Amino acid sequence: VITDRKIKRHDVRQDYDLGKLLGEGAFGKVHAGTLKRSESEKAPISTTEGGESPCPEEKCERAIKFLGVAALKATGVDDEINTMRRVSHHHNIVKLYDCYLHGDHFVMALELCRGGELFDRIVAKQHYSEREARKCFAQMVEAIGHCHAHEIVHRDLKPENLLYADVEGTPNGEVIKLADFGLASIIHEDQHLKSICGSPGYLAPEILTRQGYGKEVDMWTCGVILYVLLAGYPPFWDPRNRERVIEAKIKRAEYEFDEPAWKDISPSAKELISQLMTLDVEKRLTAEECFEDHEHRHDRSGAPEWL
Numbered sequence: 001v002i003t004d005r006k007i008k009r010h011d012v013r014q015d016y017d018l019g020k021l022l023g024e025g026a027f028g029k030v031h032a033g034t035l036k037r038s039e040s041e042k043a044p045i046s047t048t049e050g051g052e053s054p055c056p057e058e059k060c061e062r063a064i065k066f067l068g069v070a071a072l073k074a075t076g077v078d079d080e081i082n083t084m085r086r087v088s089h090h091h092n093i094v095k096l097y098d099c100y101l102h103g104d105h106f107v108m109a110l111e112l113c114r115g116g117e118l119f120d121r122i123v124a125k126q127h128y129s130e131r132e133a134r135k136c137f138a139q140m141v142e143a144i145g146h147c148h149a150h151e152i153v154h155r156d157l158k159p160e161n162l163l164y165a166d167v168e169g170t171p172n173g174e175v176i177k178l179a180d181f182g183l184a185s186i187i188h189e190d191q192h193l194k195s196i197c198g199s200p201g202y203l204a205p206e207i208l209t210r211q212g213y214g215k216e217v218d219m220w221t222c223g224v225i226l227y228v229l230l231a232g233y234p235p236f237w238d239p240r241n242r243e244r245v246i247e248a249k250i251k252r253a254e255y256e257f258d259e260p261a262w263k264d265i266s267p268s269a270k271e272l273i274s275q276l277m278t279l280d281v282e283k284r285l286t287a288e289e290c291f292e293d294h295e296h297r298h299d300r301s302g303a304p305e306w307l
């Protein structure tokens, strides 16, 4: 039962004209939507500070995410809304404007990212140069660090859930936005999460070994994504794609910087990946540590000078 009073109880189509299908995940179908004129003066619910014009463009376009009953039953939506509201004022996190509950659908009006998924850009380029990867990785860690600072674990980081604000070559064509808070959870200092969720290849080992886990799981996954960006293939895989084989490798942190893909990649990039994809959560870099200034880092065993 959703009791949140800020949720609108009418059909989203009263406020938006729906356009093409932008994407589909395990839980949501996402369409483009244009705000009808009469609605365009209202402020976004996720912005706590006022002042900013909610819809500066002539035609105000959003991404409209639909969740059906099945998804509502599987994951609920309270965490998705609450976590997003808490962090979506950040430049690298998709903004939440409005929520609707109507019939058997829950709907979110989100900031539209025109550039598509990081996933598709990696596929198109095959892999990123170190320069390109650095730009992408830094924004991703910024976004996740902001979540962690607000006691939120994302738990579903992957290239399908990192979106480009705009198409390549345009002014915002390199801006990354973290999306899909469907598995996100609010976490308190001493609390450990238990449920097993996420996408197989991106799961942290401590999720698989059912020890109870925390924010560090997102940092492991940042390492996996950086690996994918630079190599163009995942660190943990099996020629027959058997999930238990992949999981066994993750539990042992069994991955390689194999040739030819890694031959010309700098040692500091590899070291950064190793410090993220490390089994010991105490030794794993935090989002903050990824950005610590270099002088500081050298005399401790801090992050390498790559970012």
Ligand code: ADP
Residues within 6 Å of the ligand: 022, 023, 024, 025, 026, 027, 028, 029, 030, 063, 065, 094, 110, 111, 112, 113, 114, 116, 117, 160, 161, 163, 179, 180, 181, 182
């Ligand atoms: P799911 O929980 O089903 O994975 P997502 O929130 O990840 O739902 O949305 C599914 C897909 O829809 C994304 O992978 C992406 O391709 C597209 N999408 C989601 N949000 C947006 C957005 N704000 N702008 C553009 N496309 C989006």
Ligand code: MG
Residues within 6 Å of the ligand: 025, 026, 160, 161, 180
């Ligand atoms: Mg998704």
